[in-house]
Amino acid sequence: MVALQALESKVLDAISQERELQDILDIVTHAVDGFIPDVVSSILLVKNGRLWHGSAPKHPQDYIQALNGVSIGEGFGSCGTSAARQQPVIVTDMITDPLWAPFQDIVDLIDARACWSTPVIGATGKVLATFGIYSHQPQPPTEEQLATINHICQFVRVAIERTQQREAARQVEQQLQVSQRREAIVKLTGGLAHDFNNLLTVILSNAGQLAEELAEGSEHKEMALDVKRAARRGADLIRNLLSFSRQQLLQPKPVHVNTLLTGMQTLAERVLDSRITLNLALNANPATIMVDPAQLENAVLNLVLNARDAIQNSGTVTLRTRTVNPHNAALPRHLPPDATYLLLEVQDDGQGIAPDAQEHIFDPFYTTKNVGNGSGLGLSMVDGFVKQSKGGVTVTSALTQGTTIGLYFPVMADAATAPGATSEIKTPPTGTGKILVVEDEPAVQVTLVRQLQKLGYEVLAASNGHEGLLELQRHPDIDLLLTDMMMPGGMDGQQLAALARRQKPNIRVVLSSGYSHKLAKDQDRTAEGYWLLPKPYLRVDLATLLKKALSEDPKPL
Incomplete structure (x- = not known):
């Protein structure tokens, strides 16, 4: 009884000091091996339907490794059966008992004949572990020994549950820190x-x-x-x-991915340098996807750079494309299963990614590179862009076996012709009509007014939403409202547009933004029918969009 009380005190002290679970379990088994005569003890943790080593200080390593990962179930030794039945299992002779028949080749590794196993059951009724006592003699435990074992199981339960609670709290705290960052x-x-x-x-x-x-x-x-x-x-x-936070306004176009990859092959080879070979394994039947080509190029270059850094000496990087669907490939879980996808893979034969790092590689600022060799934003940007493009990302990697990053994009049902190379200088289309420009940045406003006047438009200007409303009241013949999204004065561009449409239902609206989280999920137009013009833009982009907006009827309220 005194020894049991001393053990309880040690275990509680270790828990209060937040020591590792392994240390606490070792305290228990060392103590039990000392005050129960002629036995050795073992604790096996139950995870995902299997038994895993917890503590067994006097068992040989070969025996520990042989039992590590054994399934729980009827006939899987004393401990596997005990966990499955959720009740004690007393085997008095391991050599003759059928529960140990599958493990006769390892029984000889230990100096024991009897094994008494008791499940450690948590507060929710879930089996957390098994506490095994191995006796050198083929005999059952005494009533006093059974009572002691049951009492010790409560120490083990508290230690495991407190450790799990502490780990859960640590994970929540880490997630909160990542979210806040x-x-x-x-x-x-x-x-x-x-x-x-x-x-x-x-x-x-x-x-x-x-x-x-x-x-x-x-x-x-x-x-x-x-x-x-x-x-x-x-x-x-x-x-x-x-x-990386999926906020940019993408500019998607029909893209033949094979053509894009072939076009950037020379650039990718320069990035890789002469010690690394670049292979292109492109699908013979190229698919077309709707994606922002500049962002796709950036994503591929980011992955090629990571592949280069993972290859220590010579090696190979492969860019591969193929079409996949739920019938011939495992898709990322969040993707709709009733679709066909273009899979673009970047594969290297480098050093690979450690399992504990794989779950963090898409976190902002997470990097395994040395200080000064990486920001930790590259893969975050790739992940954000692909998911904003209605796709998904997968990672397959093993240490010393290389890494494959897979980018999945929905294939276009009716493949349009992807745009080819165009001249760097285009002639912007001119137009007619009265345009109200609402822009709080003076330099942008002056430039915009001058550009529009050169294009042939009559232009009025205001510096905020309230001034814009006054101009709309003074000039009911305004054809189009071109407004910045983020403005001072308590009224943003979208609110101004709504008020303008109430005042004049047939007015066209173009929203321009250097950044706006409200518009980040939209593409060419909002649900209200407003046209979008992301900053910065070329004069030809401005002129083309205005011409298009003025040529179409506004969406009814």
């Missing part, structure tokens, strides 16, 4: 995107106009085109920054 990043990137895209809108618009008006072949024209290209790369960077 993501929320903070979303707010930060959203604000940055709005401000930077306003600046890039001014740069792109003016550089584009200069490139159109300067003489062909002149040095100044090339300088204007360089500015335009740099601004577009800046816009891509902002979109990448938003993509």
